[in-house]
Structures are given as C-alpha cells and as structure tokens.
Amino acid sequence: MNKAIEHYLLRLADTALTQSQRIAEWCGHGPFLEEDIALTNVALDLLGHAKLLYEQAAEVSEQDVSADDLAFLRDVDAFKNPILTELPRGDFAFTTLKQYFVDQFNVLLYQALMDSQYQPLSDIATKALKEVRYHLTRSRDWCLRLSLSTDEAKQKMQAALDDLYFYTPELFETDDQLNQLMAESIIPDMSALHNQWQQQVDELLNKCQLKTPTSGWLATGGLRGEHSEHLGYMLADMQFLQRAYPGCEW
Amino acid sequence: MYSQGLQDAKGGPEPEGLLKAFQKRIDNEEKIEPRDWMPEAYRKTLIRQMSQHAHSEIVGQLPEGNWITRAPTLKRKMILLAKVQDEAGHGLYIYSATETLGITRDEMTRQLLSGEAKYSSIFNYPTPSWADMGAIGWLVDGAAIMNQVPLCRASYGPYARSMIRICKEESFHQRQGYDIMTVLARGTAAQKKMAQDALNRTWWPALMMFGPSDKDSKHSAQSMQWKIKRFTNDDLRQKFVDATVPQAEHLGLTIPDKDLKWNEDRGHYDFGEIDWQEFMEVIKGNGPCNKQRLRARQKAHDEGEWVRKAAEVYQQKQQDAA
Ligand SMILES: [Fe+2]
Ligand SMILES: [Fe+2]
Numbered sequence: 001m002n003k004a005i006e007h008y009l010l011r012l013a014d015t016a017l018t019q020s021q022r023i024a025e026w027c028g029h030g031p032f033l034e035e036d037i038a039l040t041n042v043a044l045d046l047l048g049h050a051k052l053l054y055e056q057a058a059e060v061s062e063q064d065v066s067a068d069d070l071a072f073l074r075d076v077d078a079f080k081n082p083i084l085t086e087l088p089r090g091d092f093a094f095t096t097l098k099q100y101f102v103d104q105f106n107v108l109l110y111q112a113l114m115d116s117q118y119q120p121l122s123d124i125a126t127k128a129l130k131e132v133r134y135h136l137t138r139s140r141d142w143c144l145r146l147s148l149s150t151d152e153a154k155q156k157m158q159a160a161l162d163d164l165y166f167y168t169p170e171l172f173e174t175d176d177q178l179n180q181l182m183a184e185s186i187i188p189d190m191s192a193l194h195n196q197w198q199q200q201v202d203e204l205l206n207k208c209q210l211k212t213p214t215s216g217w218l219a220t221g222g223l224r225g226e227h228s229e230h231l232g233y234m235l236a237d238m239q240f241l242q243r244a245y246p247g248c249e250w
Numbered sequence: 251m252y253s254q255g256l257q258d259a260k261g262g263p264e265p266e267g268l269l270k271a272f273q274k275r276i277d278n279e280e281k282i283e284p285r286d287w288m289p290e291a292y293r294k295t296l297i298r299q300m301s302q303h304a305h306s307e308i309v310g311q312l313p314e315g316n317w318i319t320r321a322p323t324l325k326r327k328m329i330l331l332a333k334v335q336d337e338a339g340h341g342l343y344i345y346s347a348t349e350t351l352g353i354t355r356d357e358m359t360r361q362l363l364s365g366e367a368k369y370s371s372i373f374n375y376p377t378p379s380w381a382d383m384g385a386i387g388w389l390v391d392g393a394a395i396m397n398q399v400p401l402c403r404a405s406y407g408p409y410a411r412s413m414i415r416i417c418k419e420e421s422f423h424q425r426q427g428y429d430i431m432t433v434l435a436r437g438t439a440a441q442k443k444m445a446q447d448a449l450n451r452t453w454w455p456a457l458m459m460f461g462p463s464d465k466d467s468k469h470s471a472q473s474m475q476w477k478i479k480r481f482t483n484d485d486l487r488q489k490f491v492d493a494t495v496p497q498a499e500h501l502g503l504t505i506p507d508k509d510l511k512w513n514e515d516r517g518h519y520d521f522g523e524i525d526w527q528e529f530m531e532v533i534k535g536n537g538p539c540n541k542q543r544l545r546a547r548q549k550a551h552d553e554g555e556w557v558r559k560a561a562e563v564y565q566q567k568q569q570d571a572a
Binding site for chain 2: 072
C-alpha cells in the first residue's frame with residue numbers, strides 16, 4: 001500500500017516539477033514584463049507543490065531519501081510524469097495551451113483529492129487548490145485572448161493544439177497500483193475525471209474556435225518511466241550540480 | 251550660482267524665481283511630485299538615472315536566470331526564481347515611476363535595445379558557476395543596497411517611494427546570497443574553490459557599480475544639489491568596502507586585492523585602484539556579455555511582439571463589443 005502511495009506521490013511530484021521547470025525557462029524572457037512575472041508565479045507555485053509532494057514521498061519511502069534526492073538523483077526511467085509536461089516550452093501559444101491543459105487537470109484533480117482517504121494527500125490538495133484555480137483562470141483567459149484576436153495568434157494556437165492534443169489522454173493513464181488506490185478512494189476515478197476534463201476542454205476550445213485534430217501519436221508511458229528524448233536533457237540540466245558534486249550540502 | 255546655464259525644454263533660460271523656489275523646497279526636504287514644476291534638467295537627469303536603474307533590474311534578470319534550471323536543490327531553486335522575479339518587479343515598479351516624468355515604457359525599452367540607454371555594467375559579466383549566484387546576491391545586491399538606501403530619501407517622490415519598497419527586497423537577496431556563499435565556503439574543497447573563484451570574478455566589477463571616481467564624475471555636483479544623490483560615488487564605494495571586508499573574512503575567503511589594508515588613521519580600508527580602462531570598455535559595450543545580454547532582451551522583445559499585439563487587439567475587440 002505505501003509502495004502504491006509513494007508511486008502516486010512521485011507521479012504528481014514529477015509532473016509538477018517538470019511543468020515548473022519548463023515554465024521557469026520563461027523567467028527573464030517573457031513577452032512583456034507583467035507576463036514574465038505572472039509566468040514565474042506559476043512556476044513557483046508548481047515548484048512548491050512538487051516540494052510538498054516529494055517530501056511526503058520521502059516520508060513514506062522505505063529508503064532513506066530526501067525530497068531533493070528524489071528530484072535530483074533519479075534518472076529518466078524512474079520519472080513518472082506524463083510526456084506532456086516534459087515537452088520543450090515552444091512558443092508562447094504552445095506554453096499557454098499546455099499550461100491550460102495541465103491547469104484544468106490540476107483543478108479537477110485537487111478538488112477530488114480533497115476527499116482522499118489518505119490525509120496527507122488531502123492536505124496538499126487543499127493547499128494547492130487555491131493556486132491552481134488561479135492558474136486556470138489565467139491560462140483560460142490567455143487561450144481566449146490569443147485565439148480570438150489576430151490571425152497570427154490564432155494560427156499559432158491552432159498549431160499548438162495540433163501538436164499537443166494527443167499528449168493529453170496520458171494525464172489520466174493508470175496502472176495496477178493506481179487502480180488499487182482508486183479502489184480504496186485514495187485517488188479519484190481517473191476515467192470519470194477524464195470525462196469532466198474533456199467536457200471543460202471541449203467547451204473552451206469551442207469558444208476559442210479551434211479545431212481538435214483527428215489523428216496523432218497517442219502519448220503513453222510516462223507512468224512506467226518510458227519517456228520522450230526531451231526528459232533526458234531536462235534532467236541533465238536540472239541535476240547537473242548534484243551529479244557533478246555528489247554528497248554536498250548546497 | 252547653481253542654476254546658471256540651466257535651460258528649459260525649448261532651450262531658453264529657466265525662470266529664476268521658479269528655480270529659487272524649487273531649490274528652496276528641496277533644501278527643506280520637501281518631495282517633488284509629478285505635477286509640480288521642475289527644471290527641465292532635473293526631469294532629464296531623473297529620466298536618465300531612473301530608466302538606467304529600471305533597465306539594470308531587467309537585464310539583471312539574465313545572469314541569474316542562467317542558473318534557474320540548474321539550481322542544486324528545490325529550496326535554492328525556489329529562492330532563485332523568486333529573486334529573479336523580484337528583479338522583474340523592481341524593473342516594472344521603476345519604469346512606472348519614470349513614466350510619471352513624461353516618458354513611456356515603450357520609449358525606454360527602445361532606448362535600451364538601441365544601446366542609447368545604459369544599464370549597470372556588472373550585468374555584462376558571465377555567471378559560469380553556481381557560486382556566482384552567491385557572489386551576486388552578496389556583493390551585487392549588497393552594492394545596490396549601498397546605492398539605493400540613500401535614494402529612499404531622493405527628492406523626487408515617486409523615485410523615493412519605489413526605492414523604499416525595493417530596498418527591503420534587496421536586503422533579503424543579499425542575505426540569501428551570503429547564505430549560498432557560507433554553505434559553499436564551509437563545504438568541500440571543490441565548493442570552496444567555486445566560492446573563491448566567484449568572489450575573484452565579482453569583486454572588481456562590484457566596486458565599479460558605484461560609478462566613476464568623484465574627480466571624473468560629471469553628474470555628481472548638480473545631483474547632490476538636487477538631492478537626487480546624497481553621497482558621492484567614492485563615499486559609497488568606501489562604505490561598501492568597509493562593510494564587506496569583514497564578511498569575506500568571516501567566510502574565510504580572500505578578496506582579490508593585494509593593496510587592501512586597514513588604515514588606522516582614516517578609520518577605513520585602503521584598497522587598490524580600479525581598472526578604469528576595463529570599466530570604460532564595458533560601458534562602451536565591450537564587456538564579455540554586452541552583446542549576449544542585449545540580444546537576449548531583443549529576442550524576448552521580438553518573440554513577444556505578436557503576443558503584445560494579440561492582447562491589444564483582443565482588448566479592443568472586447569471594448570467594441572461592450
Ligand atoms: Fe533589484
Ligand atoms: Fe536584488
């Protein structure tokens with residue numbers, strides 16, 4: 001049981017960390033100053049969630065590990081985030097739409113996790129919910145703003161949707177351990193969550209007058225540690241100091 | 251007479267009576283506010299200094315932003331991200347204060363990107379190691395505090411008020427930087443070397459942050475008269491050295507200046523001569539990272555063009571629909 005919980009905490013932590021890492025790449029390079037600051041806020045919030053989740057994972061782990069060990073000393077095949085969150089940041093349309101997909105997922109998930117039978121997860125969800133709700137408002141607004149303004153912006157949003165759409169079902173992927181947690185009401189039913197998510201997303205994409213693509217590679221595998229080529233580079237960058245100078249205090 | 255030769259916006263002489271009343275207000279420590287009469291040269295001096303300050307905050311995001319994706323722990327990553335974000339906030343805040351003097355942020359951005367406007371030369375140096383995050387927080391934010399604390403009493407109200415808020419955050423940055431240095435200096439031999447190397451890189455450029463020596467500083471006297479400045483460049487530099495040397499000793503690191511020595515008679519540290527040649531070269535655009543920094547700003551500006559345009563068009567459409 002603890003094994004399954006640790007597995008799921010890492011799934012969520014890795015998702016938050018990789019998403020944060022990509023958003024943080026905008027810091028100092030945003031399209032204008034206010035947005036530079038707002039994007040960094042999102043990155044900071046997600047990093048905060050990742051930290052709480054890693055700390056809890058370290059707590060339940062049988063091994064003597066810290067939150068930092070989990071973030072900085074695991075390799076690609078141990079990371080459990082969906083491939084979506086490791087994709088390179090792309091342009092501002094790509095970043096915005098990806099953030100929206102993740103925000104919509106986070107809001108529904110954390111709402112449901114507040115009722116988790118596993119108290120620490122419910123506590124983290126309660127804490128995170130206020131922030132991810134704010135993220136969602138922001139990314140939804142930007143989706144509308146970009147899609148319903150200039151032709152150029154709309155084209156970029158459509159291109160982002162074409163690229164991203166088939167990465168989204170992986171957010172709801174499960175395995176034996178997650179199924180066990182669902183059965184024990186520790187995590188919500190993922191296919192029900194997917195339906196809710198799809199409804200919200202369809203509604204927004206409709207408002208944005210964007211067309212969902214009909215085919216593409218259906219992403220899968222993150223939960224099993226099967227990733228794209230991008231994650232290795234992200235980790236090489238992120239983990240560099242811990243790898244080059246092992247065992248140090250920082 | 252201090253007001254001699256001061257010209258108004260049309261090139262004519264400033265009215266003597268207004269000038270006198272203006273100086274009197276300043277001498278009485280009254281704040282000058284945006285709607286108040288002010289000499290054109292005062293306005294221009296402030297625009298130059300404040301926009302330069304705002305640009306420094308923005309360009310200053312880059313050398314530290316360089317380590318955001320590579321910060322060694324979750325905690326350090328959060329602190330660094332928050333710090334670089336603070337600098338963006340400082341930039342925003344000072345740009346807004348500068349706009350009260352009748353210049354737009356777009357125009358200031360244009361001046362930065364075209365090279366017409368300057369920013370602090372320190373940000374034209376590279377940050378090759380993690381320890382540079384420590385050295386920058388400790389020394390660069392430390393020097394910024396020395397410069398900015400007196401500005402909290404600057405005669406121009408919006409500038410003074412923005413500095414009060416900013417200084418609080420800068421002292422937090424300085425403590426975080428010093429904390430990074432402390433951990434490294436007490437760490438492994440490799441970490442200690444990292445810290446010493448960063449100090450070696452940052453020390454002289456940090457001293458240059460106070461600007462040219464008083465004997466070569468062309469704006470100093472008038473700015474002191476107008477209480478935009480309260481201390482001379484050399485005074486502030488000396489204060490900084492005096493405050494910093496004991497901190498370096500506490501860390502067990504060596505300041506890279508063989509002439510550095512306590513002078514009992516003066517009650518201050520003596521220190522070596524700054525390489526003014528290097529200073530002038532960096533100001534002219536020939537520092538190690540000038541081109542890189544400006545190109546990064548230009549790239550963000552260009553790539554953001556369609557986003558800014560989209561936001562503008564969308565807002566217009568919303569207004570038209572309402
Ligand atoms: Fe600052
Ligand atoms: Fe700072």
